[in-house]
Amino acid sequence: MEKRQELYAGKAKSVYHTDDPDRLILEFRDDTSAFDGERMESLARKGMVNNKFNAFIMGKLQEAGIPTHFDGLLSDTECVVKKLDMLPVECVVRNIAAGSLCRRLGVEEGQVLTPSTFELFLKNDAQHDPMINESLAETFGWATPEQLKEMKALTYKVNDVLKALFEEGGMLLVDYKLEFGVFKGQIVLGDEFSPDGCRLWDAKTREKLDKDRFRQGLGGVIEAYEEVGRRIGISFD
Ligand code: C5P
Secondary structure, X not given: OOEEEEEEEOOOEEEEEEOOOOEEEEEEOOEEEEOOOOEEEEOOOHHHHHHHHHHHHHHHHHHOOOXXXXXXXXXXXXXXXXXXXEEEEEEEEEEEOOHHHHHHHOOOOOOEEEEEEEEEEEOOHXXXXXXXXXXXXXXXXXXXXXXXXHHHHXXXXXXXXXXXXXXXXXXXXEEEXXXXXXXXXXXXXXXXXXXXXXXXXXXXXXXXXXOXXXXXXXXXXXXXXXXXXXXXXXXXX
C-alpha cells in the first residue's frame, strides 16, 4: 500500500491518502493535547503505544461483531483503515461519574451510574464540543435518526465487550468516547480506542490509568497506558 498526501492532521493523529481510494493510513503521533488543544505536549512512545493499543481493541470489537474501520497494522505507529464519511458526533457512554458529567451536574466523582448513560456531543473545537441531543442532530443534519439509533446500539455493545475485558485486567471502564462514520451505507466505528479517549481506573485503588494523568498533571502517562495494555495482554515490544 502506497502512502500518499496528507488528508488531515488532528491533534494526535495524521491521516493520509493511499493508492486505494477506499483506504486511508492513520498515523499515531507522540503529540498529546488537552483542553481543546490549549495544552500540547509530546510524550515519547505514545504514538506506538496507542497504535498497538487501538489495533488490539479494534480486533476484539471486530471479533464481537462490531463493524470497525480497522484493517491492519502497517508499522509501529501506523495502521490502515477504511475511508469512512465521518459523522460529526461523539458518542459517550459512562459507567461511573467523572469528568464533564461531574462538572455539569455537580454529582460526585466515582458514583456508579445505573443504567450507564449515553450522551452526544458535537465534534467542533471552536464551540468546545457542545453537548447535543438527537433532535438537534437530526435538525442540523449531523446524523439521521436511524444512524443515531445504530450508533447508540453499537456504543452500548462496545461497553459490554470492553467492560468485561478491562475487568479481567483488574480495571474499571469509567467512560469512553466513540466516533462513527459511514462506509458503503453501513455505520462503522471509526477513529481510535485508546487510553486517550476513555477513563480507566484500577479496580482496587481507583488509581487513574488514562489521559486524566495528563489532564491533571499526575505524570507517568505513557507508563500507565502501557500498564493497562499489559494487563489485557498487549505486548509493546
Ligand atoms: O470530558 P468528558 O467527561 O465528557 O469525557 C468523557 C469521555 O470521553 C472521557 O473518557 C474522555 O477522555 C472522552 N472524550 C474524548 N474526546 C473528547 C471528549 C471526551 O476522548 N473530545
